[in-house]
Amino acid sequence: MRIGISDLIPHPPPSLSVIHRKPSGHADKEVMAATVLTTLSTSPLVLNPSPGASVDTECKAIWALLAGGVSETSCRGWKECLSASYSSSTSGNWSWDASDQSVPSTPSPPLSTDVNKSFLIYSQGEDNIEEAESTHFLFEDPIPRKRKNSMKVMFKCLWKNCEKVLSTSSGIQRHIRTIHLGRNGDSDYSDGEEDFYYSEIEVNMDTLTEGLSNLTPTSPTTIGPPPVFPLGSDMAQSKSATVINSPLSQSAPSTLCHIRTDHAYQGAHVGILSTGEKRQPVVQTISKTHTTTISTPKHSTGTRKPRGEAKKCRKVYGMEKKDLWCTACRWKKACQRFTD
């Protein structure tokens, strides 16, 4: 059962270039806004991962600072400033899928305080931009605010066809636990199995945005049909009711595509067939490894004994004198006469 993207998005969203267009007369205010945001991004308020430093709170603070003088469009402009280098792709199909289903769809209260997710999470926002930006992109979407000019340790999901990169181990563990291992999304309990499915990587935050376009040669049109994935919806429903339930948060199509692919590959849910393979023409070293381990060759060459040095009945007597062969040779078994 496929659901086309058009089913979810009756009206095509405006292109990014359109969004980026700013009303005249707001330029100076936007500069001020950018300055404020820059200040915020390095301020202790933001760095402090306290629950109060939630995205919404900070967004409100920004709005307050702007004294209502900057329009929503301007805020969009600011967001694009942070992501300008990868805004060329409206679909946001990057091979190292940084989408974090848990965050935009269900910004669970405790984990959403991890402001370090900002950058990658925002790429998720871009991922869903088609359906998100037109109406409710601004107010309820987690917004990146910080960008550190340093190497940052990220956590990359190693699951096949899932190249999700999160900034926290807990996040990636939760991702693996809920998405790939099919465990309860509400529970933070971990038996450690997730550790096998992610690895730490260092990411240069300065060049990350540039690398995004290079890392993923995927077509912008390859956003798979928005899948209806029970796990994802369950997760969304199971989250805290205090979280603003934005329309954006209810959908994470690209991520779900990955999920389907993953499960199909893993064979854990064979019935769920993938629809998102075309998302990844990219390297799949991990998947190859997995496939190799799964396949069981008919003949294990390791057990087959090497051919003996001695000539056998067939070679000695030839096909003409087959009656002189030992029975084993006649039966195409291991020669009993000229053993090694």
Added chain:
DNA sequence: GTTGCCGGGCT
């Protein structure tokens, strides 16, 4: 292509 023989089917 040839040779050795494993795996498996048939009786």
Added chain:
DNA sequence: AGCCCGGCAAC
């Protein structure tokens, strides 16, 4: 168990 053969790997 005896017989036979497909098919694979080494040569």
